[in-house]
Amino acid sequence: MSILAIHPGAYYHIESFETPRFAGYFDRLARPEELDRLRLDHFAAVLIPCRTPGDRLAPHAGRLRDYLDRGGTVVVTGESEFSQFLPGITFTSQPTNWWWWLEPGGDLGVRIAQPGHGLFRRLAERDLTWHLHGWFDVPDGAEVLAVNGEGKPILYIDEVTTAGRMVVTSLDPFFHHGSHFMPATTRFLDGFLPWMREALDHKENP
Amino acid sequence: MSVLFVQSHSGGPGTVFEAAAQSGDLAIVRERELTPAHVERADGLITTIHLDQIGWLGFAAAVQRLLGRGGRWVFNGHMLRPFLPGLAVYMPLITPKRDDFTLTRLADHPVFAGVDQQKLAKNRGVAGFYGRGHNPMPAGGSAINGIGPSLYPIDWEWAPPGGGRLLIHAGNEFWGCGDDPALKTQLAERAIAWAGGRI
Numbered sequence: 001m002s003i004l005a006i007h008p009g010a011y012y013h014i015e016s017f018e019t020p021r022f023a024g025y026f027d028r029l030a031r032p033e034e035l036d037r038l039r040l041d042h043f044a045a046v047l048i049p050c051r052t053p054g055d056r057l058a059p060h061a062g063r064l065r066d067y068l069d070r071g072g073t074v075v076v077t078g079e080s081e082f083s084q085f086l087p088g089i090t091f092t093s094q095p096t097n098w099w100w101w102l103e104p105g106g107d108l109g110v111r112i113a114q115p116g117h118g119l120f121r122r123l124a125e126r127d128l129t130w131h132l133h134g135w136f137d138v139p140d141g142a143e144v145l146a147v148n149g150e151g152k153p154i155l156y157i158d159e160v161t162t163a164g165r166m167v168v169t170s171l172d173p174f175f176h177h178g179s180h181f182m183p184a185t186t187r188f189l190d191g192f193l194p195w196m197r198e199a200l201d202h203k204e205n206p
Numbered sequence: 207m208s209v210l211f212v213q214s215h216s217g218g219p220g221t222v223f224e225a226a227a228q229s230g231d232l233a234i235v236r237e238r239e240l241t242p243a244h245v246e247r248a249d250g251l252i253t254t255i256h257l258d259q260i261g262w263l264g265f266a267a268a269v270q271r272l273l274g275r276g277g278r279w280v281f282n283g284h285m286l287r288p289f290l291p292g293l294a295v296y297m298p299l300i301t302p303k304r305d306d307f308t309l310t311r312l313a314d315h316p317v318f319a320g321v322d323q324q325k326l327a328k329n330r331g332v333a334g335f336y337g338r339g340h341n342p343m344p345a346g347g348s349a350i351n352g353i354g355p356s357l358y359p360i361d362w363e364w365a366p367p368g369g370g371r372l373l374i375h376a377g378n379e380f381w382g383c384g385d386d387p388a389l390k391t392q393l394a395e396r397a398i399a400w401a402g403g404r405i
Contacts, residue, residue, distance in 0.1 A: 009260035010214070011284040011296070031260070051256065053216055055238050081216055099330040179284070180298040180338050 001044030001202050002027035006035075008052045012178025016049065016189070025193040032056040040067040045200045047075045050172040054081025061085045068164035073200050078133050078172035088161035089168060093134035094148070100131070108132065109149020117145055118199055122191030128155070130184040134170045167200070209401045210248035212237055214256035222381070222394035223252075232398055237261070242268040249275065250401030254379055255283035263287055273370025278401045281372060282379045285341040292366060296376060298339035299354065306354040307333040315350045315363060316405040317373065317380075317396045323351055326384040336360070336384075337377025373400060 005026040007013055016022055017029055030038055032052065040046060040063065048057065057064075065087055068074060076082060082089040100106045110129045112120055128146055135152030138144060141160035144153040146169075155169040173192070176185035211227070213219050214237040226232035235244050237258055245251070245268035253262075266289050269279065273290075284296035299306050309323045329335045340358040343349060344366075349359035361380070364372045377383070381393035399405045 007260070009258035009262075010256050011259060011286045012255075014259060014286040015284070051215060053214070053238065053256075055216070055236065099332050102331050181334055 002042070003045045003047060003196065003201055004028045004030055004038070004040070004043040005047045006030060006032055006049065006052060006057070008032055008049070008056060010051065010178075012051070012175045013049055015178035015180075016174045021186075022189060022193055025197055032060070035060040035063055040064075040072060041070060043072070044202050045073040045075055045196065047196070048077070048080060048085075050077045050079050050175040052076075052080040054084030057085035065162065068162035068166065071164050073165040073167070075167040075196060075200070076169070077174055078170040079175065082168065086166060086168075088139055088158060089166075090137040091134055091170065092137070092152075094132055096131050096133055098131045107149075110154065111147050111149075111151075113144045113147050113153075117143075119145060119192070119195045122195050123188065127184055127187040127191055128171060130171075130176060130182045132170065133172060136168065136170065165200075167196075208233060208248050209250035209252060209398055210235060210244055211252045212240060212254070212257060214254055214258060219254075220382075220394065222391055223398070226395075226398050231402065240265070245269060245272055248272060249277045250403065251277070251279040252397060252401050253279070253281055253283075255377075257281075257283060259285075259287040259289075262289060266290065270368060273366055273372075274368050276370055276403075278371045278373070278403060280375075280397050280401050281341075282375045282377070284339070284376060285374070290366060292344040292364070294342040294344075296339055296341050297358075299358075302334075302338060302354070304333060307336070307338070308354055309336060309360070310352045310357055312349045312352050312357065312359070315348075315361075315373075317393065317400050318350060318361070321389065321393070325386055325389055326380065329383060329385060335378050335382075336380070337375070339376055341374050341376045343374075373397075 007029040100108045108129050135148050138153050138156045139160050142156050142158040144156045146155040148154050158166040173185040173188040176182040209232045211232050211234045213234050227234045309327045311323045326336050337360045340360050343359045343362045347362045347364035349362045351361040353360040360376050381390050
């Protein structure tokens with residue numbers, strides 16, 4: 001199997017997908033507009049990166065749903081308009097505090113909710129901690145992996161809404177890694193992408 | 207002159223640009239709906255950090271014609287697909303420290319006239335939003351602002367041989383930086399005015 005990344009083409013996508021540090025984690029890059037010409041079933045996972053404009057994927061929402069219903073996996077990261085192209089995602093935005101670390105005793109509040117999950121053999125809380133854009137109301141049965149300071153989900157796996165699997169986060173690592181801004185985002189991808197390859201690049205559950 | 211604002215990202219371009227569109231000074235077009243005809247009808251361009259640079263390559267000929275008729279383009283972001291001869295790939299600062307983000311005015315420019323560049327250097331005390339590197343400046347370009355002790359040109363203007371003018375900023379939209387709402391408004395208005403050839 002292999003991994004497909006949707007490539008919307010902003011500089012931070014180009015930097016993340018095309019330069020040597022992470023390029024090897026993606027077997028195929030496809031423009032959003034190419035989705036109707038691809039056999040998604042050929043891919044074990046489809047990654048939709050931060051800040052993918054919803055209106056460019058909305059025409060393909062049915063195709064993504066069909067792929068999920070046949071057991072596919074979709075990974076989607078933050079500041080994308082999730083509900084325009086994926087089912088069952090309820091997102092609430094929150095003010096972005098990027099200066100928390102300048103405050104005495106500053107703590108953004110991100111916590112790992114499932115320390116035993118395989119992802120966290122590769123990631124520590126500090127690797128998930130740069131700033132927050134919002135949280136999710138997750139469906140019953142979803143596995144919440146990380147939460148914000150109020151205990152609200154910011155990273156979860158949903159295997160109940162469809163017959164497939166959605167890995168959903170409001171964190172936006174590709175945007176900041178691709179902007180050479182916020183080292184935690186690069187550390188996040190250093191752990192997350194190998195986990196994605198190891199755990200998701202096949203049709204069975206991790 | 208008519209100015210085209212390419213709206214790449216959802217969420218809207220901001221109140222200054224929306225007001226300019228209402229008053230007829232600006233046309234805002236969602237990137238997904240953009241066609242070369244929009245560029246052909248414009249004399250000025252404004253693009254943001256969210257520009258689909260791969261898709262934009264398909265507009266290069268129309269952009270060159272816009273510049274050839276004396277048009278102007280305000281570009282924000284890291285240039286990873288050089289769109290015109292003479293442009294080159296963005297160069298980030300390598301493992302920057304705080305002093306490497308220092309901003310220095312190098313030359314006067316209508317967009318930055320009277321603006322204290324230090325007011326753009328930090329957002330809520332955090333440096334780096336304005337930029338973290340530079341888009342290499344072609345021969346004949348004029349550096350406006352430099353970053354770090356090496357004064358890499360983070361803002362520059364260039365008149366390509368074929369005509370027109372480019373204002374290149376290697377970071378988040380310059381009108382979105384700092385903590386002064388009035389200054390942000392002023393810079394956004396000037397970006398529109400400059401792209402439209404009015405300043």
